[in-house]
Structures are given as C-alpha cells and as structure tokens.
Amino acid sequence: MTEEEVRRRPGGRGARVRQAVLDAAVDALVEHGVTGFSFADVAARAEVNETSVYRRWRTRENLITDALLAVSDRRVPVPDTGSVREDLYAFATLVVEYLNSPLGGALARAAVITVEDPELAAAREEFWRSRIRSAGVMIERGVARGELRAGTNPRLALEALIAPLHSRALLTREPLDEDLPRALADLVLDGLGARDGGRAATA
Amino acid sequence: MTEEEVRRRPGGRGARVRQAVLDAAVDALVEHGVTGFSFADVAARAEVNETSVYRRWRTRENLITDALLAVSDRRVPVPDTGSVREDLYAFATLVVEYLNSPLGGALARAAVITVEDPELAAAREEFWRSRIRSAGVMIERGVARGELRAGTNPRLALEALIAPLHSRALLTREPLDEDLPRALADLVLDGLGARDGGRAATA
Missing domain, CATH: 1.10.357.10 (Tetracycline Repressor, domain 2)
Known part of the structure; x- marks a missing residue:
C-alpha cells in the first residue's frame, strides 16, 4: 500500500469528495467573498454534481461554515x-x-x-x-x-x-x-x- | 448673553459650519457606508457649498476620519x-x-x-x-x-x-x-x- 493510499483511506471516496468541495468553497470565498458565493460555482470548481453538494450541505451557511472551520x-x-x-x-x-x-x-x-x-x-x-x-x-x-x-x-x-x-x-x-x-x-x-x-x- | 450664544461662541460661524459638515458626514456614512460617501452628498446635507467642503478637507479620507473622530x-x-x-x-x-x-x-x-x-x-x-x-x-x-x-x-x-x-x-x-x-x-x-x-x- 503506497503512502498516498494510506493517506486517502479514512472515509474513502465520500471523504475525498467532501474535501474537494470544501477546498473549492475556500477558493470561491477567497475569489468572490461571501456575497458572491454559490453552490453552482463551488460544484463546478470541485467537478462535482451541484445536487450532491446541495444534498450534503443544504444551505450556503452550512457549506461556508464547514469550509472555514x-x-x-x-x-x-x-x-x-x-x-x-x-x-x-x-x-x-x-x-x-x-x-x-x-x-x-x-x-x-x-x-x-x-x-x-x-x-x-x-x-x-x-x-x-x-x-x-x-x-x-x-x-x-x-x-x-x-x-x-x-x-x-x-x-x-x-x-x-x-x-x-x-x-x-x-x-x-x-x-x-x-x-x-x-x-x-x-x-x-x-x-x-x-x-x-x-x-x-x-x- | 443667552446660553445659546455662549455655547456657540468658540469658533463662531466657521466652527458651526464645520460641525454641520461633520454631522452631515456621519449621516452620510450611516446611510451609504464608506463606499457611497461623496463630498457632493455631504455638502447637500449640510446645506453648504461643495467647494467650501472641498477647500477645508481636500480628501474624502480627511473628512471621514474627522467625522468618525x-x-x-x-x-x-x-x-x-x-x-x-x-x-x-x-x-x-x-x-x-x-x-x-x-x-x-x-x-x-x-x-x-x-x-x-x-x-x-x-x-x-x-x-x-x-x-x-x-x-x-x-x-x-x-x-x-x-x-x-x-x-x-x-x-x-x-x-x-x-x-x-x-x-x-x-x-x-x-x-x-x-x-x-x-x-x-x-x-x-x-x-x-x-x-x-x-x-x-x-x-
């Protein structure tokens, strides 16, 4: 098992998608601030379906808070x-x-x-x-x-x-x-x- | 001499105009924030000529600072x-x-x-x-x-x-x-x- 595989293990695909979305949310916040923050933009940056972002976080509030934390x-x-x-x-x-x-x-x-x-x-x-x-x-x-x-x-x-x-x-x-x-x-x-x-x- | 006259004495007309402009600047800041702040708006609110506001403060920076202070x-x-x-x-x-x-x-x-x-x-x-x-x-x-x-x-x-x-x-x-x-x-x-x-x- 490579180091990369070990590092990725916890949580598997779900955790990787979560991290990709949070990283994308941070990029979006840095670029557009809170007022220009949207699910669509974050989903596009993370290359994830918008509905799955929406399903997991429900509100912009939840996603922004999670990303900052x-x-x-x-x-x-x-x-x-x-x-x-x-x-x-x-x-x-x-x-x-x-x-x-x-x-x-x-x-x-x-x-x-x-x-x-x-x-x-x-x-x-x-x-x-x-x-x-x-x-x-x-x-x-x-x-x-x-x-x-x-x-x-x-x-x-x-x-x-x-x-x-x-x-x-x-x-x-x-x-x-x-x-x-x-x-x-x-x-x-x-x-x-x-x-x-x-x-x-x-x- | 009435109390009003005594209170107004220091500085005379110049001081009254100055105070009127600073009060107007505060109103403008409360209403439009810093980004919408302009000499023209402040002068209109204070019923003072815009050029005399400009002559005294020169920059928005000076006027905003003075008003907040x-x-x-x-x-x-x-x-x-x-x-x-x-x-x-x-x-x-x-x-x-x-x-x-x-x-x-x-x-x-x-x-x-x-x-x-x-x-x-x-x-x-x-x-x-x-x-x-x-x-x-x-x-x-x-x-x-x-x-x-x-x-x-x-x-x-x-x-x-x-x-x-x-x-x-x-x-x-x-x-x-x-x-x-x-x-x-x-x-x-x-x-x-x-x-x-x-x-x-x-x-």
Missing part, C-alpha cells in the same frame, strides 16, 4: 504543549501566520461580512462559536493543571488574546509583528501588573 | 476617575453603549471597510491611531500614579480591552452584555491569575 483546523490547530502559557503563545503565533498569509487575510475579510443577511450572519456566528469552543480546551487544561484559577472564563481569555490580532488585520491593517503573540499571551496571563491591592477578577 | 470623542470620551481600573471600566462601558446604539453599530460596520481602497484604508488607520493615542493617556496616568508597571504598553492594553468588544459587535454580532466591561478591565489589569512563578510580561 476546515481551513482553520488545518492552519491554526489548537496546540497542547503541557503549559498554558506556551499553548497561548503558540496559538497566537499560528493566528498571526494565518492572518499574514494571503489565504488567511482574504478569508478573515470574507468572514466579516458587512452585508445584512441572516443566513450569513448565522454562518459567521456558528464559525466563531465552534472555534472558541475548540480553542477553549487550552484554558480548561490550564485550570485542570492548576496553572489558572478555577472558574476562569475560557471565552473571554481567548477573545482578549485573539481579537487584537483580528482587529489589527481588519481595522488598522497593520503588519502583525512577531513580538505580538508573546506580548498578548503574557498580558492575558499576567495582566498589566496592577498594584491596587490585587483585587481579583470576578469573571 | 468627532463622534467618538463626543460619544466615547476618555474618562479620568483617578483610578486606572475605574477608567478602563468606564471607557469599556462607553464603548459597549456606543456599539449597542444604532449609530455606533452602523459606524463600526462602515469603519471596517472591506473594499480595497488605499485612501479609505489610510482614513481607517488614522482614525484608529488617533483614538488609541488619546485613550492611551489612561494607561500613562496609571503608570504615573504607580498603579501600573513602568514601561507598560498602552496600545496593547487598550487593544486587549476594546478589540473583543468590536469583534463581538462585528464578527459574532452578539449583544454586548453589561458584565463585559468589568470582566475585560479586570482581565487586562490582573490577567488570568497564572501561577507559573509569576514570570512578568516583557512587553
């Missing part, structure tokens, strides 16, 4: 280094590399979706909910190891780490420099070193 | 409570109220500007640079009062406080609840309570 899982996997500080640092570094890449930058802009469309808004919300849920495991492991206070809010921590990277990429459009992941991970873990009696966060 | 300065003034924690809390609360308002929500979406246009990108950058500079004084006062470590990076602190609010408003489009400002201010000041030997932030 597949790219994010591959390009920004959630690290597990054994230390919450190193995990957050590695994760923020991957986000920077992703946002600095042409693909990541284009997808991040597509994901903002300024048009008002309930279906697309639902796709965006589902994407972020899912990403925050899977990345939250870094914080939960930190609590389990005793590195972080019990009751730490994983979502707020991840937002303080990641949102500044997205806002630089989308709002100020500045280059994301390589010191930023460490500085943000340290800020989220240690704070600014406030000295007003160490009043604890209540979140 | 005027609204932000008025709706989200930088607090000075005497405590960095209360300042950050009050500031984040104002940002939440602003983003939750129809005007603030519409302007935030307009300010994202997903189209590629160097002039508009420059406007957006100038807006954020200017806002971060003026809000940075909260952090600088905290350092001066000994509440924060010397060498604290004001920009990174403000981004960790404010970017999550913008990302919820723009990306996940969730309602921004009233616990969020306090939770974020505490996170930025205290961190997550990491216990790995208190390694200090190096930013």
Whole structure:
C-alpha cells in the first residue's frame, strides 16, 4: 500500500469528495467573498454534481461554515504543549501566520461580512462559536493543571488574546509583528501588573 | 448673553459650519457606508457649498476620519476617575453603549471597510491611531500614579480591552452584555491569575 493510499483511506471516496468541495468553497470565498458565493460555482470548481453538494450541505451557511472551520483546523490547530502559557503563545503565533498569509487575510475579510443577511450572519456566528469552543480546551487544561484559577472564563481569555490580532488585520491593517503573540499571551496571563491591592477578577 | 450664544461662541460661524459638515458626514456614512460617501452628498446635507467642503478637507479620507473622530470623542470620551481600573471600566462601558446604539453599530460596520481602497484604508488607520493615542493617556496616568508597571504598553492594553468588544459587535454580532466591561478591565489589569512563578510580561 503506497503512502498516498494510506493517506486517502479514512472515509474513502465520500471523504475525498467532501474535501474537494470544501477546498473549492475556500477558493470561491477567497475569489468572490461571501456575497458572491454559490453552490453552482463551488460544484463546478470541485467537478462535482451541484445536487450532491446541495444534498450534503443544504444551505450556503452550512457549506461556508464547514469550509472555514476546515481551513482553520488545518492552519491554526489548537496546540497542547503541557503549559498554558506556551499553548497561548503558540496559538497566537499560528493566528498571526494565518492572518499574514494571503489565504488567511482574504478569508478573515470574507468572514466579516458587512452585508445584512441572516443566513450569513448565522454562518459567521456558528464559525466563531465552534472555534472558541475548540480553542477553549487550552484554558480548561490550564485550570485542570492548576496553572489558572478555577472558574476562569475560557471565552473571554481567548477573545482578549485573539481579537487584537483580528482587529489589527481588519481595522488598522497593520503588519502583525512577531513580538505580538508573546506580548498578548503574557498580558492575558499576567495582566498589566496592577498594584491596587490585587483585587481579583470576578469573571 | 443667552446660553445659546455662549455655547456657540468658540469658533463662531466657521466652527458651526464645520460641525454641520461633520454631522452631515456621519449621516452620510450611516446611510451609504464608506463606499457611497461623496463630498457632493455631504455638502447637500449640510446645506453648504461643495467647494467650501472641498477647500477645508481636500480628501474624502480627511473628512471621514474627522467625522468618525468627532463622534467618538463626543460619544466615547476618555474618562479620568483617578483610578486606572475605574477608567478602563468606564471607557469599556462607553464603548459597549456606543456599539449597542444604532449609530455606533452602523459606524463600526462602515469603519471596517472591506473594499480595497488605499485612501479609505489610510482614513481607517488614522482614525484608529488617533483614538488609541488619546485613550492611551489612561494607561500613562496609571503608570504615573504607580498603579501600573513602568514601561507598560498602552496600545496593547487598550487593544486587549476594546478589540473583543468590536469583534463581538462585528464578527459574532452578539449583544454586548453589561458584565463585559468589568470582566475585560479586570482581565487586562490582573490577567488570568497564572501561577507559573509569576514570570512578568516583557512587553
């Protein structure tokens, strides 16, 4: 059995078709953004019948969400280094590399979706909910190891780490420099070193 | 002298015209977004000659930036409570109220500007640079009062406080609840309570 055959094994033909459609969906998003996204275009790019794309995903929302999640899982996997500080640092570094890449930058802009469309808004919300849920495991492991206070809010921590990277990429459009992941991970873990009696966060 | 006359005094007619144009520019941004923004439309709304608008601002970039800054300065003034924690809390609360308002929500979406246009990108950058500079004084006062470590990076602190609010408003489009400002201010000041030997932030 060749390496190629082994790699292709899991899921067989169904999985290959699924991956081809998701890859095509990503290409379509990069080229036309969310507003110009259609089943017909994706099916043509993937060389798959439009009805089978439709049968599997049903709505544009489902397909867009799946495609964005597949790219994010591959390009920004959630690290597990054994230390919450190193995990957050590695994760923020991957986000920077992703946002600095042409693909990541284009997808991040597509994901903002300024048009008002309930279906697309639902796709965006589902994407972020899912990403925050899977990345939250870094914080939960930190609590389990005793590195972080019990009751730490994983979502707020991840937002303080990641949102500044997205806002630089989308709002100020500045280059994301390589010191930023460490500085943000340290800020989220240690704070600014406030000295007003160490009043604890209540979140 | 009536109260109205006193209020109008600073700057006289020139200042009144300036304010009328900035108000009209905000209305135009809310209605058409950045891409449909024109001198002619703003001048008509302000009942001012288009050439005098052009003479004063020269580029759409300048006018958009000025209009956004005027609204932000008025709706989200930088607090000075005497405590960095209360300042950050009050500031984040104002940002939440602003983003939750129809005007603030519409302007935030307009300010994202997903189209590629160097002039508009420059406007957006100038807006954020200017806002971060003026809000940075909260952090600088905290350092001066000994509440924060010397060498604290004001920009990174403000981004960790404010970017999550913008990302919820723009990306996940969730309602921004009233616990969020306090939770974020505490996170930025205290961190997550990491216990790995208190390694200090190096930013």
